[in-house]
Amino acid sequence: MPHNWEHCFLLHARSFGDTSxxxxxxxESSGKISIMAKGAKxxxxxxFGHLLPFSALRIIVTGKSEMKTLTQIDSNFVSQxxxxxxxLYTYLYVNELMMRLLPxxxxxxxxxxxxxxxxxxxxxxxxxxxxxxxxxxxxxxVLGYGINFDTDSKxxxxxxxxxxxxxxxxxxxxxxNDANGFSAQEIKAIKNRALEGIDKLKLKQLLxxxxxxxxDGRELSSRDFFKKIRI
Amino acid sequence: xxxxxxxxxxxxxxxxxxxxxxxxxxxxxxxxDKNKDGALHLAQTLEECLxxxxxxxxxxxxxxxxxxxxxxxxSRDAYSxxxxxxxxxxxxIESTGGFKxxxxxxxxxxSPIDGVSPDDLGIPDLLRHIQSxxxxxxxxATSSTVEGDATASFINxxxxxxxxxxxxxxxxxxxxxxxxxxxxxxxxxxxxIEI
Ligand SMILES: [Zn+2]
Numbered sequence: 001m002p003h004n005w006e007h008c009f010l011l012h013a014r015s016f017g018d019t020s021x022x023x024x025x026x027x028e029s030s031g032k033i034s035i036m037a038k039g040a041k042x043x044x045x046x047x048f049g050h051l052l053p054f055s056a057l058r059i060i061v062t063g064k065s066e067m068k069t070l071t072q073i074d075s076n077f078v079s080q081x082x083x084x085x086x087x088l089y090t091y092l093y094v095n096e097l098m099m100r101l102l103p104x105x106x107x108x109x110x111x112x113x114x115x116x117x118x119x120x121x122x123x124x125x126x127x128x129x130x131x132x133x134x135x136x137x138x139x140x141x142v143l144g145y146g147i148n149f150d151t152d153s154k155x156x157x158x159x160x161x162x163x164x165x166x167x168x169x170x171x172x173x174x175x176x177n178d179a180n181g182f183s184a185q186e187i188k189a190i191k192n193r194a195l196e197g198i199d200k201l202k203l204k205q206l207l208x209x210x211x212x213x214x215x216d217g218r219e220l221s222s223r224d225f226f227k228k229i230r231i
Numbered sequence: 232x233x234x235x236x237x238x239x240x241x242x243x244x245x246x247x248x249x250x251x252x253x254x255x256x257x258x259x260x261x262x263x264d265k266n267k268d269g270a271l272h273l274a275q276t277l278e279e280c281l282x283x284x285x286x287x288x289x290x291x292x293x294x295x296x297x298x299x300x301x302x303x304x305x306s307r308d309a310y311s312x313x314x315x316x317x318x319x320x321x322x323x324i325e326s327t328g329g330f331k332x333x334x335x336x337x338x339x340x341x342s343p344i345d346g347v348s349p350d351d352l353g354i355p356d357l358l359r360h361i362q363s364x365x366x367x368x369x370x371x372a373t374s375s376t377v378e379g380d381a382t383a384s385f386i387n388x389x390x391x392x393x394x395x396x397x398x399x400x401x402x403x404x405x406x407x408x409x410x411x412x413x414x415x416x417x418x419x420x421x422x423x424i425e426i
Contacts (some may be wrong), residue, residue: 013325013345014342019248053376054377061286088381093346221344222344225349226385229349229358231355
């Protein structure tokens with residue numbers, strides 16, 4: 001079988017031994033896969049300097065096992081990685097999300113397009129908090145973890161005016177007396193990704209809970225990593 | 232079957248980076264045949280090193296003393312601190328002779344996915360050291376990768392009363408210092424940019 005060029009984004013790279021790199025890439029045609037780039041840490045290697053997070057690459061891989069071997073990289077098709085300093089923590093967070101949430105080896109065009117759009121924004125260093133929230137919401141949707149924004153999960157009825165709703169992961173919104181809850185109007189706005197008028201912290205917490213439920217209790221490291229240290 | 236130590240030595244030498252079977256054979260024969268004194272010295276030094284090697288209490292560089300050679304050198308600029316990712320970065324910068332201050336070795340870079348946290352890199356120790364040693368300039372020489380940049384900005388976010396600069400000039404994107412030639416590193420340090 002002839003080996004084909006594949007488009008992909010690099011999610012994460014780590015050293016393997018003194019000279020090689022193991023990378024996780026999100027390919028358009030095969031989904032997330034792990035690749036071994038032998039000798040890639042050597043400046044004379046054809047892979048050197050290309051295996052960076054967020055780089056868009058065109059590659060050929062071989063191998064039948066879970067770990068593929070990188071054999072070619074199209075050096076005419078290498079886009080730059082992202083540059084900070086502003087949103088580096090966000091970028092690392094997003095790639096950790098992708099690493100943790102994506103199943104191995106399952107192509108998903110919608111997700112690929114979504115991620116591509118995010119990387120383009122990141123390259124322009126133009127990611128706002130709200131862009132990140134929209135990305136998280138869309139990510140949950142494409143992965144099948146989407147939040148139900150249409151009905152009260154307990155009463156199975158439409159959301160009513162002048163009522164507040166709390167969010168329970170894997171179930172959805174239900175009527176509650178929590179002053180921190182969401183109004184019907186806010187829920188509709190989130191559904192439509194019209195996030196401007198919604199309290200930022202409340203929104204962030206909603207997504208934190210929703211994403212947390214998809215991770216089976218495993219914590220995302222990048223959440224606590226970048227908290228200020230007190231000495 | 233008796234074991235032949237010659238083959239064991241050849242096998243043992245292949246653990247070295249960049250040493251394949253062929254070079255290992257050449258090395259083994261050279262040591263055993265052409266330079267027995269050198270071989271003995273190598274064996275003894277290696278054994279002593281393994282016994283004595285530890286991390287410098289101040290900068291975390293590998294050393295056989297509790298405080299490394301650079302940290303205890305009083306002729307060096309004690310107010311200028313260069314933060315690097317690995318012991319080999321110290322050697323790379325030292326070989327250029329272009330930096331006369333002291334170092335702090337993180338032993339890695341922040342990587343949430345790999346679980347490498349600020350604590351793992353000794354960043355709290357670094358911040359305390361900068362404060363107590365009254366460091367005036369901090370040069371962040373972490374690699375030009377997203378993680379290296381994030382590590383640099385994380386440290387920078389915690390510093391407000393010192394001059395902070397980042398080396399970048401000429402270091403290839405994704406480059407790790409140990410693979411960059413001396414001239415490039417020297418230029419990078421000279422051309423550091425205050426952030
Ligand atoms: Zn030291």
